[in-house]
Structures are given as structure tokens and as C-alpha cells.
Amino acid sequence: MVYVVDMKEGYNIIKRITxxxxxxxxxxxxxxxxxxxxxxxxxxxxYWSFIVAYGLIISIVxxxxxxxxxxxxxxxxxxxxxxxxxxxxxxxxxKYFNISSLExxxxxxxxxxxxxxxxxxxxxxxLIIVYFALFMLSFGQIIFALTYKLYGITGGSDxxxxxxxxxxxxxxxxxxxxxxxxxxxxxxxxxxxTIFMWILVNSPFGKTLQAIKVDDIRATYIGVPVRKxxxxxxxxxxxxxxxxxxLYGPLNGFIYPELISHVFSGEIVxxxxxxxxxxxxxxxxxxxxxxxxxxxIPTITEYWQFIMGATLIIMILLFPGGIxxxxxxxxxxx
Amino acid sequence: MSVGLLIAIFFNTLxxxxxxxxxTIGLSLIFGVLGILNLAHGAFYTLGAYVAISLFSYFTNVPxxxxxxxxxxxxxxxxxxxxxxxxxxxxxxYKLPDEYQLLLTFSLSLIILDTIRYFWGVMPYxxxxxxxxxxxxxxxGTIYPNYYFVAIATVILLLILLYLxxxxxxxxxxxxxxxxxxxxxxxxxxxVKALYPLVFALGIFLCAMGGxxxxxxxxxxxxxxxxxxxxxxxxxxxxxxxxxKGAILGSLIVGFVRALGVFYFPxxxxxxxxxxxxxxxxxxxxxxxxxxERRV
Numbered sequence: 005m006v007y008v009v010d011m012k013e014g015y016n017i018i019k020r021i022t023x024x025x026x027x028x029x030x031x032x033x034x035x036x037x038x039x040x041x042x043x044x045x046x047x048x049x050x051y052w053s054f055i056v057a058y059g060l061i062i063s064i065v066x067x068x069x070x071x072x073x074x075x076x077x078x079x080x081x082x083x084x085x086x087x088x089x090x091x092x093x094x095x096x097x098x099k100y101f102n103i104s105s106l107e108x109x110x111x112x113x114x115x116x117x118x119x120x121x122x123x124x125x126x127x128x129x130x131l132i133i134v135y136f137a138l139f140m141l142s143f144g145q146i147i148f149a150l151t152y153k154l155y156g157i158t159g160g161s162d163x164x165x166x167x168x169x170x171x172x173x174x175x176x177x178x179x180x181x182x183x184x185x186x187x188x189x190x191x192x193x194x195x196x197x198t199i200f201m202w203i204l205v206n207s208p209f210g211k212t213l214q215a216i217k218v219d220d221i222r223a224t225y226i227g228v229p230v231r232k233x234x235x236x237x238x239x240x241x242x243x244x245x246x247x248x249x250x251l252y253g254p255l256n257g258f259i260y261p262e263l264i265s266h267v268f269s270g271e272i273v274x275x276x277x278x279x280x281x282x283x284x285x286x287x288x289x290x291x292x293x294x295x296x297x298x299x300x301i302p303t304i305t306e307y308w309q310f311i312m313g314a315t316l317i318i319m320i321l322l323f324p325g326g327i328x329x330x331x332x333x334x335x336x337x338x
Numbered sequence: 339m340s341v342g343l344l345i346a347i348f349f350n351t352l353x354x355x356x357x358x359x360x361x362t363i364g365l366s367l368i369f370g371v372l373g374i375l376n377l378a379h380g381a382f383y384t385l386g387a388y389v390a391i392s393l394f395s396y397f398t399n400v401p402x403x404x405x406x407x408x409x410x411x412x413x414x415x416x417x418x419x420x421x422x423x424x425x426x427x428x429x430x431x432y433k434l435p436d437e438y439q440l441l442l443t444f445s446l447s448l449i450i451l452d453t454i455r456y457f458w459g460v461m462p463y464x465x466x467x468x469x470x471x472x473x474x475x476x477x478x479g480t481i482y483p484n485y486y487f488v489a490i491a492t493v494i495l496l497l498i499l500l501y502l503x504x505x506x507x508x509x510x511x512x513x514x515x516x517x518x519x520x521x522x523x524x525x526x527x528x529x530v531k532a533l534y535p536l537v538f539a540l541g542i543f544l545c546a547m548g549g550x551x552x553x554x555x556x557x558x559x560x561x562x563x564x565x566x567x568x569x570x571x572x573x574x575x576x577x578x579x580x581x582x583k584g585a586i587l588g589s590l591i592v593g594f595v596r597a598l599g600v601f602y603f604p605x606x607x608x609x610x611x612x613x614x615x616x617x618x619x620x621x622x623x624x625x626x627x628x629x630x631e632r633r634v
Binding site: 138 | 572
């Protein structure tokens with residue numbers, strides 16, 4: 005049977021994304037967090053500005069990833085591929101079309117990302133968890149292989165360097181000046197993404213997604229169009245990864261295929277579990293801890309993957325709630 | 339194109355297909371009985387190759403038959419490691435949701451790969467002695483190494499042995515019963531849990547054999563498992579998880595498609611495989627021979 009996505013029903017589902025009234029407090033916390041980060045910027049040097057901006061960018065992909073894993077029970081090993089699509093769209097547009105306006109580049113990445121996601125999601129939303137994981141894993145590997153092997157276009161393992169871009173038509177003389185302004189740009193996008201995600205998971209739409217996670221067969225029986233919900237959740241989740249990838253390029257100034265190998269997909273999974281996958285703040289806390297770990301662990305040992313794997317096993321077997329879950333349980337007992 | 343070249347292409351495809359099938363059969367066997375998808379399969383494949391090459395460099399100047407036995411010894415060693423991992427780690431997550439099992443095997447693969455890096459380093463390893471020892475033969479004017487026939491024959495031998503094990507012995511009957519309907523098997527008094535380490539070790543053994551067989555003709559690096567298992571995962575998804583028929587059918591399709599892909603689009607042959615997977619999964623979401631099973 006050919007399954008046609010009914011536009012009207014899809015629209016009705018999207019209409020259900022409205023914040024449940026008693027959850028309004030959460031937005032205040034998010035804005036407070038943003039204001040704190042905005043105030044501390046002049047007091048921390050360029051090094052820590054870079055690290056905080058990196059943490060914010062990784063939080064965006066973590067939030068998107070958690071919409072699938074924590075709120076819908078689908079594990080994706082392909083978010084690095086999505087990240088790569090955003091990253092390379094931006095990189096290739098600066099190289100071949102000489103666009104230097106950041107806003108236009110990000111919009112372009114989102115549009116190209118959406119075209120790919122809508123096609124991919126049509127198949128991916130049909131699949132159950134194990135098949136979905138396999139499907140996304142091979143998708144991520146394909147994007148990696150393409151960026152690696154199409155040497156003539158992407159520069160292969162030599163990578164692509166990204167020039168200093170302009171934000172709102174302001175030119176920057178040095179990378180440091182650009183970084184200081186870019187920090188606020190990333191913070192703005194992070195805030196928009198986080199507030200939208202908060203509204204999403206605390207809306208009737210988000211609650212239905214969680215119902216699907218608990219039992220998809222029962223959800224089907226009570227009349228939930230499971231596949232359409234998954235389709236929309238997939239589109240939003242992977243779009244976050246694309247946005248995050250597009251933001252990463254200008255920050256680092258240099259992109260190369262190893263950034264988006266399956267190890268990075270694993271790292272996204274890692275930070276989500278570290279923070280706590282059943283909690284909204286989990287991926288945000290996780291990505292900041294992960295960023296700091298990634299800065300300091302290479303100075304101690306070169307076996308970062310081993311440590312990642314070992315802590316993952318410990319988290320799975322002993323602390324499935326992650327750091328946020330652990331703090332939460334301590335808080336509750338008192 | 340000469341006849342000899344066509345025959346060479348045919349045997350190359352057959353070689354690729356036999357390495358692939360040793361990986362996918364192991365994956366399907368493990369999924370069928372244990373109900374988990376082993377994402378660490380690529381790591382065990384790499385481990386098999388590294389153990390084999392260490393044994394080869396330890397035993398030098400021995401007759402070919404000893405070399406041949408070393409393949410089996412290397413794979414058995416890796417299989418025993420698998421037999422030890424199943425009760426210690428995997429057994430703890432059977433009752434958790436599917437995503438935890440995937441995460442556990444994924445972290446296992448990270449640990450194994452970094453352990454290999456610790457013991458063997460990052461330099462590529464070569465071992466051509468066995469390959470050179472067997473010499474070449476000439477088919478219709480094209481020189482073709484004898485080793486390839488040995489590798490293909492080994493996989494065929496293993497498949498026959500596996501068939502005999504599964505369909506002609508008591509333990510094979512139990513394994514098939516457990517993979518067909520686990521609850522029914524348990525209620526009939528079969529100790530299914532006792533089969534788990536054995537089946538896991540068998541799957542790992544087959545996969546390590548695939549890795550070991552590649553050592554005489556290619557350089558061994560840490561990344562060898564990555565591309566092979568990506569294709570193997572695509573095949574298992576295509577053929578339907580847990581179905582041996584699906585694994586063989588999927589390997590056949592991919593072997594054929596890849597041969598065509600290498601011929602027409604050499605840059606992006608992986609993408610061609612992926613497009614086939616995309617089409618099959620959009621028509622049959624549970625693969626060609628898969629059946630829909632609810633987690634109990």
C-alpha cells in the first residue's frame with residue numbers, strides 16, 4: 005500500500021505545537037541562562053569564548069538528537085551526517101559562490117538540508133528502532149564517504165577553509181573580532197532553538213510523541229497517526245543538526261571530513277546520555293561537560309574513545325538517568 | 339573485454355561476496371537468537387585481522403597448511419573473547435529497551451578499537467608470505483592468485499559446516515527453535531539462555547574469519563572494519579534482520595550492485611549500494627525476508 009502524507013492532517017498535527025500553560029516558567033529559566041552567558045562574554049578571553057560558543061553549537065545538535073532518543077525512543081547514529089550537510093553546504097557556498105553574508109549562508113544550509121531531510125524522513129519514519137539505527141548509520145557513513153572521496157569538489161581530507169564572514173553587513177578585520185560578535189550570534193540562535201524545543205516537548209504534540217515512545221502499537225490503536233508524528237519529529241530533529249553544522253564552520257574556520265565520521269555520531273549519543281536523555285536540560289549540560297572533557301582529556305591520555313566507551317557502559321548499566329537525573333533524584337529525596 | 343578479464347571480475351566479486359557473507363551471517367545469527375543488533379561486529383572483524391597477522395608474524399617459515407590452520411586459531415581466539423563478553427556485559431541489557439542494547443554494543447566497539455590501537459599501534463601491517471607461497475595460476479590468459487580460491491573455498495566450507503550444525507545436529511535444532519519463537523522454546527523446556535554465549539561466539543567466529551581472510555592480500559589498518567560493516571549493516575537491513583536467507587539474498591544483491599557500481603561509478607560505489615537499500619526499505623520496511631517482531 006502506498007502511503008501518501010495527507011497535508012491537511014500534517015497541518016493539524018503542527019497546530020498542536022502550543023505550550024501547555026503551567027510550563028511557562030521554563031522559558032524564563034532559558035532566558036536567564038542566555039542573559040548570564042551574554043553578560044560573562046567580556047570577562048572571559050577569546051579562548052573561553054570559543055569553548056562556550058562550541059558548547060552552545062553542540063547543545064543545539066544534542067537537543068535535536070534528544071527529541072528522537074529521549075522523547076521518541078529512536079536512536080540515530082546519523083546525526084553527524086546531518087551536521088556534515090550543514091557544514092559542507094556553508095563551506096561549499098563560500099568557496100564556489102563567494103557569498104560572505106552569514107545570514108544568507110545559514111538560510112541556504114537550512115533550505116538544502118530540508119530538501120534532503122524531507123526525502124530521507126519519508127523512508128526513515130516508516131522504520132522501527134533497529135532498522136532506523138542501521139539506516140541512519142549508513143546514511144552518516146555515506147555523507148562521510150562523499151566528503152572524503154569527492155576530492156575535486158570538497159577538497160577531501162585536505163579540508164576547506166572558511167574566510168571571515170560578515171554578520172549583518174559588518175566587516176571584521178581579525179578572527180578575534182569576528183569571534184566576539186559571532187558568540188552573540190550563536191547565543192541568539194541557541195536561545196531561539198531551545199525555546200522552540202521547550203515549547204515543542206511541552207505541547208500536546210510533544211506529549212503524544214512520548215506516548216508513542218512508551219508504546220507505539222497502543223498509540224496506533226487509539227488513533228494516533230504514529231508515522232506522521234515521527235516524520236515531523238525527524239524533520240525538526242535533523243534540522244537542528246543541520247543548523248548546528250552550519251554554525252560550526254565559521255567558528256572553527258576550517259572543516260574536514262574526519263569531523264563528521266561515525267565517531268562524532270557516537271559523541272552526540274555520548275553527550276546526551278552523559279547529561280541524561282530523559283530530561284530537557286540533559287543534552288545542554290552534557291554538551292558543556294563533553295566540551296570541557298574534550299579539551300582536557302587529550303592532555304592526559306590519547307585513548308579518548310576508550311574512555312568514552314567505558315563511561316557509556318557505566319552510564320547505561322548504573323546511571324541511566326545521566327548527570328541531570330542523578331542530581332534530580334538527590335534533590336527529590338530531601 | 340577479454341574472457342579472462344571477465345572471469346577475474348567474477349572471482350573478485352565472489353571474493354568480496356564471501357567476505358561479506360561471513361560478516362552478515364554472523365550478524366543475522368546473533369540477532370535471530372539473542373535479539374540484539376551487534377554494532378561491535380566491525381570491531382571484532384578488525385580484531386580478527388590483527389590477531390591473525392600477529393600469529394603470522396610469530397610463525398614464520400612454516401608449511402602452508404600450518405598457515406591455513408592459523409586462520410582458524412585466530413578466529414577461535416576472537417570467538418572465545420566473544421563468549422566471555424556475552425555473559426559479563428550483554429546479559430545485563432536484554433530486559434532494557436532496544437536503544438540501550440544498541441548503545442552498549444556501540445560502546446563495546448569503541449573500547450575494542452582503542453584496545454587494538456593500544457596493543458598494535460596505528461601503523462598499517464602487511465603480510466604477503468602466505469599469499470606469495472601459494473603462487474598464481476593462469477585462467478584464459480589472465481594471471482590470478484591462488485590465494486583467492488583458497489579464501490572463497492574456506493568460506494564455502496564454513497557455510498557447509500554451519501548448515502550441518504544448524505540442520506543436522508541437536509544443538510542446531512535448539513538454536514533454530516530459539517530464533518523462531520523464543521517464548522515457545524522456553525515453555526517447551528529448552529534452556530535458551532545457555533545457548534546465548536555459544537551463538538554469540540559462533541557469530542563472532544564467522545566475522546573474525548572474514549577479517550582474518552583479508553590479511554594476506556591487503557594492508558591491515560584500524561579502519562578496515564568501518565566500510566565493510568557499513569555495507570554489512572545495509573545488507574542485514576535490506577534482507578531482514580535475523581533471517582539467514584535474507585542475509586544471503588542481500589549479500590548477492592549488494593555483490594552484484596557493487597560490481598556494476600565499481601564499473602560505472604567508481605567514485606561513489608557505496609552510494610549506489612545505499613540507494614538500493616533506500617528503495618528496498620521504502621517498499622518493505624522490515625527488509626526482504628524480515629518479519630515484524632514485538633519486543634516481549
